[in-house]
Amino acid sequence: MLEFTHIGDLSSDEVDRIRDVYQPLAESVRDLVDATIRTEVDADEVAAVKAEIDALTAQLRARQIDGAFGVRYTTAGDRMAWGNPVVGIRNPIAPPLVIERDASGAAFTDFVMGAPYEGPPGFVHGGMSALVLDHVLGEAASDGVIPRFTGTITLRYLRTTQLGRLHAQAHVDRTEGVKTYVVGHLADKDGITVEAEGVFITPKWARDQN
Amino acid sequence: MLEFTHIGDLSSDEVDRIRDVYQPLAESVRDLVDATIRTEVDADEVAAVKAEIDALTAQLRARQIDGAFGVRYTTAGDRMAWGNPVVGIRNPIAPPLVIERDASGAAFTDFVMGAPYEGPPGFVHGGMSALVLDHVLGEAASDGVIPRFTGTITLRYLRTTQLGRLHAQAHVDRTEGVKTYVVGHLADKDGITVEAEGVFITPKWARDQN
Numbered sequence: 001m002l003e004f005t006h007i008g009d010l011s012s013d014e015v016d017r018i019r020d021v022y023q024p025l026a027e028s029v030r031d032l033v034d035a036t037i038r039t040e041v042d043a044d045e046v047a048a049v050k051a052e053i054d055a056l057t058a059q060l061r062a063r064q065i066d067g068a069f070g071v072r073y074t075t076a077g078d079r080m081a082w083g084n085p086v087v088g089i090r091n092p093i094a095p096p097l098v099i100e101r102d103a104s105g106a107a108f109t110d111f112v113m114g115a116p117y118e119g120p121p122g123f124v125h126g127g128m129s130a131l132v133l134d135h136v137l138g139e140a141a142s143d144g145v146i147p148r149f150t151g152t153i154t155l156r157y158l159r160t161t162q163l164g165r166l167h168a169q170a171h172v173d174r175t176e177g178v179k180t181y182v183v184g185h186l187a188d189k190d191g192i193t194v195e196a197e198g199v200f201i202t203p204k205w206a207r208d209q210n
Numbered sequence: 211m212l213e214f215t216h217i218g219d220l221s222s223d224e225v226d227r228i229r230d231v232y233q234p235l236a237e238s239v240r241d242l243v244d245a246t247i248r249t250e251v252d253a254d255e256v257a258a259v260k261a262e263i264d265a266l267t268a269q270l271r272a273r274q275i276d277g278a279f280g281v282r283y284t285t286a287g288d289r290m291a292w293g294n295p296v297v298g299i300r301n302p303i304a305p306p307l308v309i310e311r312d313a314s315g316a317a318f319t320d321f322v323m324g325a326p327y328e329g330p331p332g333f334v335h336g337g338m339s340a341l342v343l344d345h346v347l348g349e350a351a352s353d354g355v356i357p358r359f360t361g362t363i364t365l366r367y368l369r370t371t372q373l374g375r376l377h378a379q380a381h382v383d384r385t386e387g388v389k390t391y392v393v394g395h396l397a398d399k400d401g402i403t404v405e406a407e408g409v410f411i412t413p414k415w416a417r418d419q420n
Contacts, residue, residue, distance in 0.1 A: 021253045022246075028263045029239075029246045032270075033302045036232075036239045037279050037293045039270035043231045049266050053238045056259050060242075060249035068324060068373055069247050070331035083247045083328055085335050092243045093303050093326045114278065116303045118293055121280035125295050126360045127344030134337030150336040154364040163278055 011075055022082075022090050029092035037115045086135040097132065097168075099139045106171035107140040107184075113163055124161040126194075129186050132168050133196040137182045140170035141200035148180055153198035161186060161193040170196070178202045221285055232292070232300050239302035247325050296345040307342065307378075309349045316381035317350040317394075323373055334371040336404075339396050342378050343406040347392045350380035351410035358390055363408035371396060371403040380406070388412045 010018070032053075039046070069083025069090065082090040087097050095117075097109045119125030134153055141148040170184025179199050186194040220228070242263075249256070279293025279300065292300040297307050305327075307319045329335030344363055351358040380394025389409050396404040 021256050022249075025249075025256050025260045025263075026246055028260045028267070029242055032239055032263055032267045033243070035267045035270040035274065036236055036302055037298070037300050038274040039232075039235075040273045040275060041270055045269065046231050046235050049269055050235045050238045052262065052266055053235075053242055056262055057238070057242045057245045059255065059259055060245040060251055063250045064245065064248040065250060068328040068332065070328070083325060085327055085329070085338060088247070090247050091326055092246055115293060116301055117295055118278040118280070119295070120359070122278065125341070125345070126348070126363075127341030128295060130340035130344050130363065130365075131335070131337035134340050135335070138336070149330070149370070150365075150367050152364060152366045153336075153340065154362060155340075155360075156362045157360050160359070 015080065019089065026088075026090045026092050033092055034115050086131060097135070099136065104171065105140070105143070106169060107136055108167070108169035109136060110165065110167050112165055115163075118163060120160055122163060124163055124166070124188075126157060129157070129161055129194045130155050132166075133170070133184060133186055133194060134198070136168045137170040137184050137196055137198045138200060140172055140184065141180045141182045141198070146202060146206045148200035148202050151179065151199040151201045153196060156195045157193070158195065159193055162188040162190070165189060173197075178207060225290065229299065236298075236300045236302050243302055244325050296341060307345070309346065314381065315350070315353070316379060317346055318377070318379035319346060320375070320377050322375055325373075328373060330370055332373060334373055334376070334398075336367060339367070339371055339404045340365050342376075343380070343394060343396055343404060344408070346378045347380040347394050347406055347408045348410060350382055350394065351390045351392045351408070356412060356416045358410035358412050361389065361409040361411045363406060366405045367403070368405065369403055372398040372400070375399060383407075388417060 072080045082088050085091055085093045087099060088094045089096055095111045095113060097111050099107050099109050101107055113124050113128065117124055117128045119128070133155060134150055137153065138148065138150060167187045168184065170182050173181040173183050178201055181199055183197045185192045185196060282290040292298050295301055295303045297309060298304045299306055305321045305323060307321050309317050309319050311317055323334055323338065327334050327338045329338070343365060344360055347363065348358065348360060377397045378394065380392050383391040383393050388411055391409055393407045395402045395406060
């Protein structure tokens with residue numbers, strides 16, 4: 001039995017085991033999302049597929065957590081934002097991004113955005129670029145111990161971003177008291193498309209720990 | 211047979227008929243996305259559901275458009291952004307928002323965000339607020355004839371946004387040449403949470419039509 005409500009009690013091995021159960025499900029639903037947008041099969045078949053999906057959803061809901069997923073921690077203290085719409089491995093909305101860090105602490109990520117993220121025909125929705133950059137700048141602002149939350153963020157769109165393979169990165173420019181200034185950008189295969197700068201705030205409860 | 215590749219040739223009645231086919235499918239997948247994040251059923255059952263989803267996806271992909279959905283127009287000239295990740299009725303990632311306009315031309319929308327949009331536990335991901343505001347400001351900037359694209363957008367986070375019923379609105383502050391200045395905000399049940407201002411640009415191809 002998988003007790004997600006008590007996942008904070010699980011060891012890293014157990015977390016790995018649970019990841020292996022749920023991650024493939026989210027990957028399959030992610031693929032279904034894409035097919036739902038692009039399918040041209042006819043009305044009867046769509047109705048039949050819809051009915052089967054409703055039955056599967058009911059099956060999954062037979063036992064589920066109340067409300068949203070939240071953020072869980074393992075006994076080792078690892079942060080499990082599995083429901084997150086940017087990085088969450090259990091969230092079919094998330095591409096999902098895998099955030100990496102270089103030696104200087106800068107955050108970067110390489111990922112793919114297809115049909116579900118389209119705004120202008122063939123291009124990434126401008127707000128999706130904002131979603132990604134907000135998240136990547138936030139990761140760069142946080143040192144892995146103390147979370148920091150977006151105060152303000154400004155996005156400058158140099159040109160439209162082509163759907164396909166994308167890259168985002170961000171690094172801390174400077175820190176002044178509770179404010180951390182972060183800059184970053186999004187790039188498609190032809191270069192930088194959106195520049196971002198943000199001010200991130202250390203939450204009150206974490207300030208004494210600094 | 212439904213020919214989405216030729217949907218520009220369809221009358222409003224035919225578009226309504228096609229909407230009635232595909233919109234319920236996207237609604238069901240949207241519900242499945244939520245269940246995928248929240249389910250606690252055990253490993254065997256998850257694996258069985260996953261296998262069935264893969265089969266349904268293959269069924270939908272038996273006939274599908276190449277690439278992303280794009281934006282289609284009806285014979286009546288109505289814009290059908292059905293694949294859009296904010297307003298697309300065929301995109302399970304979209305809540306979807308329904309944008310309304312008041313007499314002054316301001317854009318507003320009331321919608322709900324649950325588990326798939328969560329960042330901090332119980333709250334909307336800050337980047338999701340950015341996604342919504344980018345879109346709503348863009349709608350306010352466009353007069354329904356000439357589209358305008360985001361040049362820059364600045365978001366100021368006053369506090370975290372609670373998951374649940376939300377409201378967003380935006381209006382044109384002023385227009386100077388090709389630049390349209392728009393302001394707006396996002397609110398949860400307790401009031402305004404994020405303020406936004408953006409500069410939207412009339413694309414070159416549309417400037418002569420002004």
